[in-house]
Amino acid sequence: MKPAPFDLARPATLADVVATLAEGGPEVRVLAGGQSLGPMLNLRVAQPRLLVQVNHLSELAGAAADKDGLTLGACVTHAAIAAGRTPDLMGGVLARVAVGIAYHAVRTRGTIGGSLCHADPAADWVCTLSALDAEVELQSAAGVRRMTVAAFITGAFATALMPGEILTALRIRHPLPNAVFGYAKACRKPGDFAHAMAAALIAGSTRRLVVGALGGRPLVLSGAEASIDGAVAALADLDAVERQMQRAVVRRALAQAGA
Numbered sequence: 001m002k003p004a005p006f007d008l009a010r011p012a013t014l015a016d017v018v019a020t021l022a023e024g025g026p027e028v029r030v031l032a033g034g035q036s037l038g039p040m041l042n043l044r045v046a047q048p049r050l051l052v053q054v055n056h057l058s059e060l061a062g063a064a065a066d067k068d069g070l071t072l073g074a075c076v077t078h079a080a081i082a083a084g085r086t087p088d089l090m091g092g093v094l095a096r097v098a099v100g101i102a103y104h105a106v107r108t109r110g111t112i113g114g115s116l117c118h119a120d121p122a123a124d125w126v127c128t129l130s131a132l133d134a135e136v137e138l139q140s141a142a143g144v145r146r147m148t149v150a151a152f153i154t155g156a157f158a159t160a161l162m163p164g165e166i167l168t169a170l171r172i173r174h175p176l177p178n179a180v181f182g183y184a185k186a187c188r189k190p191g192d193f194a195h196a197m198a199a200a201l202i203a204g205s206t207r208r209l210v211v212g213a214l215g216g217r218p219l220v221l222s223g224a225e226a227s228i229d230g231a232v233a234a235l236a237d238l239d240a241v242e243r244q245m246q247r248a249v250v251r252r253a254l255a256q257a258g259a
């Protein structure tokens with residue numbers, strides 16, 4: 001199939017993007033790398049009247065570190081993170097996650113912001129950034145809102161993004177100095193979306209465990225519940241095969257994180 005007809009805008013600045021989105025109404029969609037939206041258009045799952053392209057804007061492609069953490073523009077690509085062209089955390093955990101996303105061609109165009117806004121339950125950034133307790137920055141004509149990634153993702157392919165809003169950046173605070181990160185996923189073959197995934201961040205008694213690829217929002221466990229027993233109890237409703245796969249990746253993520 002081919003997309004239904006649509007118009008394409010390519011504003012020159014973020015301010016112009018925000019103004020275009022404000023005028024457009026619900027039939028307007030942001031176009032970043034097009035790696036998820038492209039297939040949705042071709043299958044006519046999405047039939048927007050207007051696409052607003054944003055991945056050419058330098059305002060959305062910056063990446064910087066300061067003493068408190070990292071800021072990544074929404075249009076930073078998976079490839080830029082995988083190649084270490086952006087600041088990273090804890091010796092390169094973001095690069096390690098990015099290099100496992102899809103294939104090189106997808107990583108070259110796909111963006112971290114697009115991945116979060118698409119909110120596929122099996123997306124690597126949804127799980128990873130929830131574990132790192134990252135924040136999103138959302139901008140519209142009404143101003144700027146910030147919230148945690150865990151609050152931003154409201155369900156499968158559902159977010160807290162309002163009509164007229166664009167995700168502009170992500171903010172990740174430096175974890176505690178003794179923090180260790182673990183990440184594991186189970187895919188049928190390399191480059192496929194995962195059937196089970198888990199990310200763990202452990203700093204002494206401060207523990208956070210996120211289980212993804214559950215078909216909805218990720219499961220976020222903290223404190224004593226961020227353990228294999230806590231995950232097994234929380235995943236009791238899964239069928240036996242899914243539960244076994246999730247248990248395996250949780251065990252690996254926790255082991256990597258030193259738990």
Ligand SMILES: Cc1cc2nc3c(=O)[nH]c(=O)nc-3n(C[C@H](O)[C@H](O)[C@H](O)COP(=O)(O)OP(=O)(O)OC[C@H]3O[C@@H](n4cnc5c(N)ncnc54)[C@H](O)[C@@H]3O)c2cc1C
Binds near residue numbers: 193
């Ligand atoms: C073959 C294949 C394999 C893949 N495998 C994986 C995988 O293993 N793991 C994984 O995590 N992902 C995978 N993906 C998805 C990939 O990571 C995409 O890059 C990502 O989901 C979407 O990013 P994008 O920049 O292409 O967004 P787009 O496709 O341009 O947009 C996706 C959605 O987000 C909205 N959007 C985009 N940017 C913004 C913004 N800044 N503000 C507001 N709304 C926005 C769009 O309107 C659209 O609804 C795969 C994709 C393909 C095609």
